[in-house]
Amino acid sequence: MMEKEDLVSLSISELKKIATGIGIKFDQKSKKSELVEILLKSGANIKPFVEKTELIQDEYSGNLSSNNFKDDYRPSKVYKENSELPKSYGKNRLVFMIRDPYWAFAYWEISKEVFDQYQLSDKEMFIRVYDITTTDKVDSADSFFDMKIDSSASNWYIKLPQPNRKYVADYGFFKETYYVSLLRSNVVMSPRDDISDQIDAEWSLTEDQFRQILKASGADQMFEQIGSQELMKFLAGNVSDNESSDSLASPSSPFGPLN
Numbered sequence: 001m002m003e004k005e006d007l008v009s010l011s012i013s014e015l016k017k018i019a020t021g022i023g024i025k026f027d028q029k030s031k032k033s034e035l036v037e038i039l040l041k042s043g044a045n046i047k048p049f050v051e052k053t054e055l056i057q058d059e060y061s062g063n064l065s066s067n068n069f070k071d072d073y074r075p076s077k078v079y080k081e082n083s084e085l086p087k088s089y090g091k092n093r094l095v096f097m098i099r100d101p102y103w104a105f106a107y108w109e110i111s112k113e114v115f116d117q118y119q120l121s122d123k124e125m126f127i128r129v130y131d132i133t134t135t136d137k138v139d140s141a142d143s144f145f146d147m148k149i150d151s152s153a154s155n156w157y158i159k160l161p162q163p164n165r166k167y168v169a170d171y172g173f174f175k176e177t178y179y180v181s182l183l184r185s186n187v188v189m190s191p192r193d194d195i196s197d198q199i200d201a202e203w204s205l206t207e208d209q210f211r212q213i214l215k216a217s218g219a220d221q222m223f224e225q226i227g228s229q230e231l232m233k234f235l236a237g238n239v240s241d242n243e244s245s246d247s248l249a250s251p252s253s254p255f256g257p258l259n
Contacts, residue, residue, distance in 0.1 A: 007036045015039065094171045096185035101163030101193040104129075107155035108171050108183055118182065123173045125151045129158060132187070133166040146179070163193040 007015065015035040019026050022044045026035060094108040106127060110120065126148050130141040149156050160167065167190065171183040205213070 094183035094185040096169045096188050098188045098190050101191050102160050104158045104160055106169055125149050125173055128170040130168050131165050160190055163190050165190050
């Protein structure tokens with residue numbers, strides 16, 4: 001006779017398998033506690049089913065002892081700890097990602113079948129980026145631009161013309177004057193490069209909260225010393241200086257593919 005504790009230790013799927021195996025009818029929506037009670041009240045000899053369930057679970061969970069291990073359950077492939085990821089997966093896809101308001105990154109894969117079908121080895125490849133902010137459709141895009149890329153590349157950085165816009169990209173080539181699109185990416189939205197113009201009363205500061213922030217930043221003393229207009233000029237000058245220094249100190253984003 002099985003103890004209640006033995007049944008409680010099993011998963012609900014295992015309890016259902018046991019109930020099905022001994023021919024007990026039950027509601028598929030039954031809770032675990034209900035299945036335990038049904039099995040206990042049945043009076044059936046369920047111990048062999050429990051032992052079989054536990055054996056299968058151990059064999060597949062990797063917790064087998066050396067005495068119980070069966071060659072039939074050894075994995076078909078053994079992966080080394082330092083195995084490298086494959087360079088390709090044989091799929092056709094283009095993934096578009098936003099890096100910042102003015103830069104995006106794209107990576108793609110072309111299957112050998114498509115590569116051979118379109119004879120891409122002797123073609124110049126282009127990425128076409130559509131601005132679909134107001135239309136959400138490529139056929140009626142607000143604008144688009146083409147960027148020639150290295151045919152052997154599988155990824156590329158793309159300079160975006162404007163922030164706070166919705167973009168989608170195609171990967172393809174030109175056949176005479178007609179652009180042949182092979183891949184289309186997901187839709188992305190570039191972030192703003194300034195303060196949002198949305199003013200929500202829920203997040204507005206009270207006058208007291210604003211004064212506390214000023215005091216914590218030390219700006220309240222500057223207000224008293226130089227006045228609000230002079231302070232605004234001072235802050236605006238600092239912002240301009242920081243933007244200039246950042247542009248000089250930060251390396252520009254690469255146009256070419258990653259190595």
